[in-house]
Amino acid sequence: MTRVPTGPVARRPTRRAVLAAVLAAASAAVTGCSGGDGGSAGAGGAKRLRIGYFAFPSGDLLVKNQKLLEKALPEYEISWIKFDSGASVNQAFIGKSLDIGALGSSPFARGLSGSSPIPYKVAFVLDVAGENEALVAHKGSGISDVASLKGRTVATPFASTSHYSLLAALEQAGVTASDVKLVDLQPQAILAAWQRKDIDAAYVWLPTLDELRTSGTQLISSKEIGRSGRPTLDLAVVSDDLISRDPRAIDVWREVEAEALRRIRSDPDGSAEAIAAELGISVEDARTQLSQGVFLIPEEVASAEWLGTEGAPGELAAYVTDTGRFLADQKQIDAAPSQQAVRDAFYLKGLPDGIK
Template sequence: MSPTRRPRTPALLVTALVTGLGAALTLAACTSTSSATGDAASADASGPDVLRIGYQLIPNGDLVVKHEGWLEEALPGTDVQWIRFDSGGDVNTAVVAGSVDVGLAGSSPVTRGLSKPLDIDYRVLWVHDVIGDAESLVARDGSGVSSVADLAGRTIATPFASTAHYSLTAALAEAGVGEDDVRLVDLQPADILGAWTRGDVDAAYVWEPTLSELGGTVLTTSTQVAQGGHPTYDLGVVTRAFADEHPDAVDAWLEAQDRAVALLQDDPDAAAEAIGAELDLPTDEVTTQLAGLTFLRGSEQAGETYFGTPDAPGAFAASLASAAQFLHAQGAIDAVPDVADLQDRIAVDALARVFGGR
């Protein structure tokens, strides 16, 4: 494990995105077609032959949709393929390689994807969750670290190009700790757990469910980092080609995601049970993890606070631009995209079709 102090340069990042695909892909077949309360999502929609969805083991509505088989129900003629990834950077890799149509990635890797040199041809489609305490910086018990400032000279693990990495860098800067003052190592969540157990790292910034497995002392959370001006999200993205060719399938996907958020809000025990089945965790543990995330209905996302409409852009593009400014300062992207360009990369047309009248 070699020390890494700064994010990969753009050229190296592109190389990693293309060459890392084989390691990133793990096929996972959807295993449940059970029903739940609520109307079926666009059940008569004509769908594509195949819909390839990149998902992560994050406790949110995406896992509810997967477990309940709502897309299979809504698109009976479509082969819905659920492909598991460990991070948003891996999802970017798959999109670049043409292996995913719709995927889940954090706002930091999505911002990188929307910026040069990557400039991935996808659009932001959905806010899966607003990240709060479910993503945090923790120190190993017995490490002698009790504050972010104490991390100077220590080893910290996080998945690079992720929302956790973005929040970690912001937290260090806020505490007056430079990146050259710590040893940052790029590890995926499962590898963080192993390094933590061996005592190879002093701290880690990571998300649930790995966060709960680590335990340790919480130094800061993404809720606190957001209060300092650096909010983070888990986002749904769709390739422009797929969205243009299969709007009915996109609408069905949005309806299913909104149905999952409704279940999370109206019957959280049922939602936690579905998510727990996907994470192989008891319902009470999932319920605790869900408390660290905020979930938004589609009608709220289509409003001015978030995505807005084709005629009235929302504030979300400005939030992405703020993240891009930070990433540019870190040398992770070539330039900060204009807010107008970022707004063009939000699928407000699809959101208006599905939620505009609600």
């Protein structure tokens, strides 16, 4: 689960047509550059963009696989750096080793808390959590609902959207975090612990989630929790340094992300092929996993219900504020970021025109 000024590229009337042509031309499954650290300049003085991503079905993977950003910004050195959780993405931004990154709404709220908030802003919505994040318990464990997790061992990546949703699910069921044994594990470690039966249940995302479902029973999903008032999203954030240094690059990046969202709707088979190549899974599995997420169209991303527009932040700001308050109530952070701090952490320049 961060915004952009409008530059000359964003104002060109043929931008969308050019991007669509780039997307159509990129038919081969290719992988992006593996990342490293460094500053704003790459080899030979070329401009550099360091992008953090998750191995999770999304438009991000489509942009990476089809090299859409590399084609749109040929003068840039693009580095794609894989992360396992939002906590590590936050650390990377603190260490100034990322320019753009995928980040869940819960770790984003964490990043804005405290006396020294992370210098980044949300610029795009990658997806809204649906059935692609869920709580699963072992079959035959005697766990039939969230309330029956009392006294059991439950794993989730701490400081992630799954962690947030797990806490919300426990609260709704009248169970406190101290009533269960919470274990901090990354997705692959969750799978190993699950296979050894070291844990009774886990809240995690795809593709690990699908592997747990083969021998587990789903208790609740992020889609259900979202409907009850605690939605989670995969956002894309950009560093304050990039905003001040190279807003045009953010414009172009946001344009190709918007085009990827259109492609997921208009060409689900082609999108599944690209996602399958990135995740090393079958096209059918990729198609199934894509169907479990909620992908907005670009016009929805910049709507009042979600990101909003320049000068008029959308409801997403309220969701992030509520998330921070919940995390503070749960003693996950010392204090929630203020409503103004959240609003200030939205980069909406150029919206909605920049993604039409």
